[in-house]
Amino acid sequence: MAVKFKNTLSMKNSKKGFSLLELICAIIILALVISSTVAGLSISYRSILVGAEKDKASALAQKYCDIIMTYVSETPSNEPGMGGDSTKNKLFKASSTHELEGDIIDAIEVDTAGADAITQAKPTDIYDTRTRTADKVYFTIEKEGTKELNESPGSTTKIYYCTYKITVYIDYTNENTTYCTGSITKPAVVA
Numbered sequence: 001m002a003v004k005f006k007n008t009l010s011m012k013n014s015k016k017g018f019s020l021l022e023l024i025c026a027i028i029i030l031a032l033v034i035s036s037t038v039a040g041l042s043i044s045y046r047s048i049l050v051g052a053e054k055d056k057a058s059a060l061a062q063k064y065c066d067i068i069m070t071y072v073s074e075t076p077s078n079e080p081g082m083g084g085d086s087t088k089n090k091l092f093k094a095s096s097t098h099e100l101e102g103d104i105i106d107a108i109e110v111d112t113a114g115a116d117a118i119t120q121a122k123p124t125d126i127y128d129t130r131t132r133t134a135d136k137v138y139f140t141i142e143k144e145g146t147k148e149l150n151e152s153p154g155s156t157t158k159i160y161y162c163t164y165k166i167t168v169y170i171d172y173t174n175e176n177t178t179y180c181t182g183s184i185t186k187p188a189v190v191a
Contacts, residue, residue: 057172061180138169160188
């Protein structure tokens with residue numbers, strides 16, 4: 001029995017364990033690991049939020065682009081010099097500008113009442129963030145060109161088609177913008 005007693009005493013007097021310096025080093029390493037993990041989670045959370053905002057803005061841009069494309073396709077836009085009644089041109093205020101006629105702007109605003117504000121802009125305004133307001137939806141309608149197509153092979157009757165490019169821009173954070181683009185090709189002259 002004395003042997004067992006002697007072993008127990010030697011275990012109690014053993015100086016194995018952590019010193020104060022080892023404990024402080026372990027705490028510092030643990031703190032560094034935890035802080036880097038929290039920073040990584042914070043960055044991941046922010047990117048998830050920005051991604052969700054981009055998805056929401058992209059869906060909104062698509063919705064407004066569809067609405068505007070519908071109005072452009074249904075609005076008469078007789079091109080001067082191609083025959084037809086130029087008084088039926090209800091799309092643009094003048095043939096030389098891309099500024100929309102008031103009727104189509106009013107109609108678009110009625111259908112996009114959920115937007116804080118939807119504003120026609122010049123393409124140059126879109127890239128100049130100083131001219132933009134955060135809560136607005138901007139769109140442009142640009143005439144890309146007019147094509148001449150024969151009605152049928154061997155026919156002398158010519159039909160002219162215009163192509164319009166519609167782009168809707170939405171800012172979804174202070175520094176990020178998403179957009180949706182579509183184009184409509186329709187007869188240049190409405191009889």
